[in-house]
Amino acid sequence: MQPTFSGIPFFVYPVRDMARAKAFYGGVLGLTAGQSWEDKWVEYEVGTATLTLSSVMAGAQPGAKAGAVALETEQFDEAVAHLKTHGVKFLLEPIDTGVCWFARFEDPDGNHLVLHKKHLSPG
Numbered sequence: 001m002q003p004t005f006s007g008i009p010f011f012v013y014p015v016r017d018m019a020r021a022k023a024f025y026g027g028v029l030g031l032t033a034g035q036s037w038e039d040k041w042v043e044y045e046v047g048t049a050t051l052t053l054s055s056v057m058a059g060a061q062p063g064a065k066a067g068a069v070a071l072e073t074e075q076f077d078e079a080v081a082h083l084k085t086h087g088v089k090f091l092l093e094p095i096d097t098g099v100c101w102f103a104r105f106e107d108p109d110g111n112h113l114v115l116h117k118k119h120l121s122p123g
Contacts, residue, residue, distance in 0.1 A: 010043065010050035011069055013111045014060035018042070021053050024108050028086045029071070046071065063110025076101045076117035083115070 015021040018039055025031050031044040031051070040056045051069055054060075073079045080094055080103060091112070092104035101117040 008049070010052045011067075012052040012054050012057065013069070013107070013109070014057045014062045015053050015055055015107075015109045015111075016062050017108075018053065018055045020108050021055075025051075025053065028083065028088065063106070065110075065112065068104065068112035068114050070114035070116045072116050072118065074117065076103075076115065079115055 022033065022042060025044055026033055031046060034043045034045050034050075036042040041052065041054045044051045044053075076094070080090075083090075083105060088105050090103055090105045092102070094101055094103040094115070096102075098119075100119055101115075103115040105113055105115065107113060
């Protein structure tokens with residue numbers, strides 16, 4: 001029997017330095033830390049999803065150039081300006097794809113993040 005899945009409870013990024021990661025995600029991005037475990041695992045609730053940071057994922061390479069977490073915001077331009085004032089370097093400067101505004105940047109460990117603002121559907 002093939003299993004069925006009801007959701008994705010969390011996405012996790014490996015980090016080298018939890019204090020530095022928490023300063024970025026909590027301080028620069030303004031996310032509120034929720035559940036944590038011995039300062040080796042911390043969860044941030046973002047809408048209905050959970051973004052998790054971990055310093056104890058055996059074999060995981062922080063900053064591996066693979067997937068990316070997208071953060072939705074209605075204040076796209078303000079968020080870009082805020083990140084730039086904190087020295088965040090954009091790998092892909094903001095662009096309008098016709099469907100959304102999109103910009104890619106990195107956290108201090110080199111993990112990819114996407115700043116995103118979906119265009120309103122006409123109607």
